[in-house]
Amino acid sequence: MKRWNGWGDESVEFALNGDALAFLAQRVGAGTPVADAGFAQACAQLGVSRLPPHRLIEVSPEVRLRNALGQSLPDWLRLRYGVIGTAPDGVAYPESAQDVRDLLDYAQQYRVAVIPQGGGTSVAGHLTAPGGSQPVLAVNMTRMRQLQYLDTESQLATFGAGVLGPDLEAQLRARGYTLGHFPQSFEYSTLGGWVATRSSGQQSLRYGRIEQMFRGGSVETPSGTLHLPTFPASAAGTDLRELVLGSEGRLGILTEATVRVTPMPEYEAFHAVFFPNWAAAETAVRQIVQAGLSLSMLRLSNSLETVTMLALAGHRKLIGLLERYLSLRGCGDGKCMLMVGVSGRRALARAALREALVLAQPHGGVHVGRFMGEKWKQNRFRNVYLRNAAWSHGYAIDTVETAVDWPRVEIMMRSVEAAAAAALKSHGEQVHAYTHLSHLYAQGASVYSTFVYRLAGDYETDLARWKSLKKAVSMSIVGNGGTISHQHGVGLDHAPYLAAEKGRLGMSVMRSLFEHVDPQQIMNPGKLLS
Amino acid sequence: MKRWNGWGDESVEFALNGDALAFLAQRVGAGTPVADAGFAQACAQLGVSRLPPHRLIEVSPEVRLRNALGQSLPDWLRLRYGVIGTAPDGVAYPESAQDVRDLLDYAQQYRVAVIPQGGGTSVAGHLTAPGGSQPVLAVNMTRMRQLQYLDTESQLATFGAGVLGPDLEAQLRARGYTLGHFPQSFEYSTLGGWVATRSSGQQSLRYGRIEQMFRGGSVETPSGTLHLPTFPASAAGTDLRELVLGSEGRLGILTEATVRVTPMPEYEAFHAVFFPNWAAAETAVRQIVQAGLSLSMLRLSNSLETVTMLALAGHRKLIGLLERYLSLRGCGDGKCMLMVGVSGRRALARAALREALVLAQPHGGVHVGRFMGEKWKQNRFRNVYLRNAAWSHGYAIDTVETAVDWPRVEIMMRSVEAAAAAALKSHGEQVHAYTHLSHLYAQGASVYSTFVYRLAGDYETDLARWKSLKKAVSMSIVGNGGTISHQHGVGLDHAPYLAAEKGRLGMSVMRSLFEHVDPQQIMNPGKLLS
Structure with a gap:
């Protein structure tokens, strides 16, 4: 059964071993479990x-x-x-x-x-x-979950919008197809939720964001039904799908959605490449993504995230061997791990991987093969269970994410981490903050930071710590010209920061759109626009 | 100097030779020049x-x-x-x-x-x-034409929105970059116009539609300035760029636009492949585009367009040789010509072309090399001058275009051509109607039809002929589930057909958006929404 007060199924545990707990205690102090x-x-x-x-x-x-x-x-x-x-x-x-x-x-x-x-x-x-x-x-909406129609000629599938990720993929897989949308929330998030919040999955480099997948559908609104027909492309005025995407329940309820699907890839693999430092790694991934190779994923961890992933990986002996090897090859302290995914026809996927490795090499990239990549793949939806385990030892885990153009990526990463540290310092606490670029684009990257810090043990103090942290990192995002969300949406928590990117007129346009369709303002009031 | 009553520069003529005129006379009767x-x-x-x-x-x-x-x-x-x-x-x-x-x-x-x-x-x-x-x-807007900023790290260029296609490409080329947006109107259309009408260029398979290129900018509206910051991607509510795209002047005036650019491709080539008939050709191009190869263009002419292009090509002897060769290889009457473009790194471009030819082969595809492709490339912006030449011999040329999912592509093509023929028959005239798929997608294709018919020689009769034709083909598009425009926009001429795809609620949402930003309704009144 699904946990009522944590992530995921009650039967799934992601335990933290002694090494991992020692690592956390060393970083932010020993945690005290809370009842x-x-x-x-x-x-x-x-x-x-x-x-x-x-x-x-x-x-x-x-x-x-x-x-x-x-x-x-x-x-x-x-x-x-x-x-x-x-x-x-x-x-x-x-x-x-x-x-x-x-x-x-x-x-x-x-x-x-x-x-x-x-x-x-x-x-x-x-x-x-x-x-x-x-x-x-x-x-x-989760009872509206059926695959209603699969058009193999146009590679379009129509689903009830409440279908959960695994159910959607299972229905498609039975027919040889995949959507390829794998956000970390995959196991419990729905197609309709992905559309309403402009979600992005781990393999968006191949499959696109939900914006690219969402081809049409039907929305019930207070003012009636909005039918969105499917076209390969159109120059006929406003693209109404774009008003549904990111509407976060303010416009109505998506009841069915037609999405672009593709045949299951013949081949899929995830490889790890290490770089000696951030500057080298960032330059390499920028060149790789701008080369337009047919990769399915690029995910670059900064040095502290790399350290953290290695510390939490278990397999102490194997990791020790890996680190000695990397050190010999120039990747010591400060090394950064890049995960490279390829999917598709075997020959093309392998050729793309080879090209990526060729581009990584002049920047000191060391390819360590598939072991770490397959490990990452195994845990891609399990890592989020870490939050339960950390909590049970007295630690909170929170994340924020944004996206910026390349010249601001590193500044953003450093600023967000520093803002988190300063915020918790004001409470006399430390934070273990680390970052990865989760989605890479020719134009820039998403910057995804994780924060681990100690729980105080009472609601008011822990809420105050979180509020300080959230405000500090959000101000840092906005101050450095980032969007307030690349993949999580706005909701309540990001609403105060939205005007910084939309402007006065943009905010009023959004408001007027929702008021036009929902004159009584009954749809998810207070979300997105506070 | 630019023609005041026709296409393009007064110094450029695209003459029709005797063979071409005989071909037209045979198809629709001899034309009578009009003063x-x-x-x-x-x-x-x-x-x-x-x-x-x-x-x-x-x-x-x-x-x-x-x-x-x-x-x-x-x-x-x-x-x-x-x-x-x-x-x-x-x-x-x-x-x-x-x-x-x-x-x-x-x-x-x-x-x-x-x-x-x-x-x-x-x-x-x-x-x-x-x-x-x-x-x-x-x-x-054409005096606002300067490249204001080129961010090579993020591959973004900011221009005054009134810059014409050739000027934009020249300013980028001097720095080693290209936008890659080449609609047939390229010589005289502007960046701002492309955005306002959701334009698509001939090499959109590589470079994307203007929707993908347009990353941000600034719009002056009656209610103030709308600033659109650049992000690689965002989940922060409504994407305001989408309200500017396709707004056709109803929202305000785009003053500057930031677009995604790429380094000039190392290699570029256009090749022709012939297929024995439409069914084989359509299946082949669908498989090619769904294979996701790194091509820059796919453009498939139906048999009558193929005949027309060969008849108007000049080089009677060379074309005769080509046709004899094709006939021996199974491409006789009914053959269809596919143009395949590749651009990018030489090795990757050639590999993609090879893959495309491999996929074409089981469908009877005959690769005839670069001659026809290079000829097409030379004339890519000259063909539109044909309209001046045809007029001078007493013929009107008009086009319509739409896009539909794959199952409806052939039906659409046949219906639009038949509707045009029936409409002109009611005026006692014939039409020479031919079609190509100008833009191909995994989901479907644009269907682009050209109509050549005789001028009557007086304004009222010729307007009546055009009105009959336009109404018949537009009804056919709407009736077959196509969008009223894939690349030309709505304007006045397509406005009566827009509600068929947007629906009552969609139309009212668009209207309310424009009224909110432009309460006096001074911006391009009557266009897009009549």
Whole structure:
């Protein structure tokens, strides 16, 4: 069963061994485990539902609590400490577009706030129920999950928008196809959620972002249904798909989505390449991505992330051997690990990998083969379970991400890490901050930073630590000309920083768009635009 | 000097030889040349300017006439027959964003309609002045043409948005870069126009559509300035660039644009491959484009376009030899010509071409080398001059284009050609209609049809013929589920068909967006949304 107060399935544990704990203790001090609130105790906090009855709506506290929050650190703090705060008054599980239509009509009639959701994996506060007197309905889309149509000639697949990642891939794989969208939240996130938040997967270099995959569909809005037909391309005015992408539930609910699929790749491999330092590594990956090779992934860890990954990898002896070898080849302290993925026809994939290695070589790149890459692949959706394990030892893990053009990539990385350190220092704490470039483009890169720091053990202090950290890193992102999100979306947590990139007129254009389609402003109020 | 009543420079002629004229006469009957109206005679039709004076505005009839119309067939009929109808009351040539700002403030103050324009190449009526009592100002952006900044690290170039294609490429070439956007209108179209109409160039397979190239910029609107910062990618809500793309002057005026550029390719070649028939050719190109090879162009002519291109090519003896060779190899009557372009690093480009030829072979593809391809490349921007030559012999040439998913490509092609034939038959005339797929995608293709038919010799009859043709082919496009434009935009001529793909709600969303930014509705009124 899915954890109600943490990541993923209850049966899956990602334990931290003694070496790993020693490493963390050395970096930020020893953690003190915190006692979690119980499920029943948390449920008891929910008030009586204020919703008028509806055939599709469940109002039990258990269901409401399980659909109350996402995976942001403030969400975790509420759940772990049992300080639930607001929660939806009920949860609906529609099974058809007509069900969704009925629910929106009901919501308009009774002026109910509607929070569309998929697998509840938001890390930006998209799912938080607003306070105030308005009743709140969560619409959980995960029962709308079927592959409705596969057009192999046009390589298009139409799904119910609530389909979860593994289910979607399984339905396609049975027919020899893949979507290829693998965000770290893959196991619990949905197609509709990916579209609504402009998600990006680990192999976007081959498969594109969800923006490129999303070819059409159907959206139920308070003002009616928006049908988005599929065209290979169009010059006919505004591309309405772009208004749905990134709308974060403010416009309506995506009920079905048509996405671009491709035949399962014949061959897939992940290789690791080490570089002696950041400057060499960054120059190399820029040249590789600008060469336009047919790679499926480039993921560059900075030196501290490299150290961390090696420390947490287990296999102490093997890693020791690897490090001695790398040191002999010029990659000692300060080394940075690049993961290179290739997928597709065997000959072409191997040729692309060879070209990438040729470009890496003059920058001191040392190819160590597939071992680390396959290890990374095995753990690609397991790493996120680390958050549960760290918490149980008294550590919080949080992440932020942005994207900037190449001249600002390194400055951004250094500034975000320094801002996090300063913020926690003001609380008398240390942070272990490390960064990777998760998505590479000819124009620039996403900059993805992880922060590990100690829990204080009470809700207010831990919320205050997080608030300081979040504000500091967000100001740093904005101050260095980055977007407030490359792949997680805006939600509640990033909303205060959005105007910095959209400007006054851009903000008012977005607001007017949502008000036009949703004149009562019932759709996910307070998210994206605060 | 640029022709005032036809395409391109007065010094460039594309003559039709006797063979070509015999071919046309055989297809649709002998044409009768029509006498053109004179420039002075046309100028004399313009009334007195109704604009209040402004330092940036010129009001001479000569300047107004030269900025009055585009290149659609109705535009030509007005100019050739001297039936000018509406025209702007004045033309401004701003040289800075501040000039544009001043002009929009002036326009709002005096409630003047504003028609932004670049090189005046619209084939959809984007530039036509509305009738009625409101004075009309054309804002010609071509003096804002400088490369302002080239960021080689991020491969981004910022230009004044009025820069013409050849000027833009020359400024980049001097620094070793190219944009790679080559619509057939390249010589006279501008960067801003490409963005405003969602243009696509001949080598979009390598370089992308303008949507992919356009990374940011600045737009002056009646409600202020919209700054679009550059990010490699973003998940921060609505992508505001998408509201500018395809806005056709309704939102404001793009003053500068930052575009993605790449180093000049080391190698470039165009090769021709013939197929025995349409079915084989279509299957082959679908497989080639879905293989994701690094090609720069795929352009497939149907059999009648192939016949036409060979008939108009001159070189009768050489073409005769080619046809005998093709016939021996199984490509006789009904053969279809595919043009394959490759650009980039020599080894990779050649490998991609080889792969494409391997995929073509099982479908009867016969590779005839570079001769026809290089010929096509030489004439890529000259073919459009054929329209002047045909007119001088009494023939009209018009085109329409759409895009559809693969299952509908052939149906669309046949329907559009049949609709054109039926429409002109109702006027007792024949049409020579032929089609190519100009842009290929994994999902489908653009379908681009050309129509040659006889001029009647008077404005009303020729306008009636065109109206019948345009309505019939547009209805056919919409009826077969195509977009009303893949690359030309909507303007006046396609506006009646837009609702078929956008739907009621989509249309109202677009309208509300433009009304929000331009409350007085002074920006290019009547275009895109009629």
